[in-house]
Amino acid sequence: MTQHAALVDLEAVERDEPVSWELVDKLGALIRRTEGVPHPIDPGASGAAVARALIELVPVALERHREADVPAGVTRETLIDVGRKHRLYGAASVVPWMLELMRADVLSAGRLQVSMRESEHGHHLHVPELGPLLPADVDAALARASELTGSARYACTSWLLDLRLSSALAGSNIAAFAERFDIVSGDEETLLASEEAARFVFRRPLVEVLDPALPTKSRLERVVASALRRGRNWTMPTGVLKARHSH
Structure with missing residues (x-):
């Protein structure tokens, strides 16, 4: 090695x-x-x-x-x-x-990752596969991102910001993360968003998640798979971090 x-x-x-x-x-x-x-x-x-x-x-x-x-x-x-x-x-x-x-x-900011190139809505945040999105960890990541970029303008484009997901998972860490953002675009359902959701949640391609024989164990898995198996795609909104969450 x-x-x-x-x-x-x-x-x-x-x-x-x-x-x-x-x-x-x-x-x-x-x-x-x-x-x-x-x-x-x-x-x-x-x-x-x-x-x-x-x-x-x-x-x-x-x-x-x-x-x-x-x-x-x-x-x-x-x-x-x-x-x-x-x-x-x-x-x-x-x-x-x-x-x-x-x-x-793109650099690690702890629980999140941040794009160093600034876009129209600020520096984009990304959510790596590292377990729960604990609010305290997200706060710390935003502080780290500000140290790295020297900015307080952040955006996120992710199926995690789908309003239906936040509603179905009310009170969850995912809902709390989504609540930090004002949605500015991207509320249409897309195959890409569904593929991203299947990959992120199940670590499997979409076609396998559509199979009802695949078990769903967690609340998140049940919500994601249920929509997909009913023929509904997820959305991939772009959200801008609300001012009160800026660091």
Whole structure:
């Protein structure tokens, strides 16, 4: 096991997968480029091959983070998400996200992640798969995000802000998180939102969640699956953080 594999939590991949140096060159050019990461990206390789190439590019990522003056602890927290996403979804399907992490375009802020590039509504917040959205943890993440960005303008685009979800989960941590935002767009039902919900909640593709034989264990799983199995898609609203929650 090398230190680089440990930083991105991909020790098993390093042990079992050969390196494609052509893929290393291709992905390395995207990490080094001045412009943002293109979406989507077809790496033309398996998830394991992409993950193995990214291990070789950790030194390039560390250089990008140092150039951006990212604190070492934040770099460690950020890069660990590369391994997490590979195990959940396969690296080939989320290449743009992994490159944004390695380029320091997206950084860990504790319970949340934050885009360092400012959009129309502010810096976008992202919710990693790290368990409950405890309000105190979200408060701390917003404070950390403000330290990293120097801003108090934040937005979030997520199926977690679907008003039907907040209503069905009234009193929950998810509802409390959604209540922090004023919805400004994106209230139409979309297949993409349903795919994101299925992946986030069940760690499975949408087609598997639609199967009534798949059991639902938690309140959140029952709510998400019930809507999907009735033929309703979820929405993916964009919300702007309310002023009283700004840090």
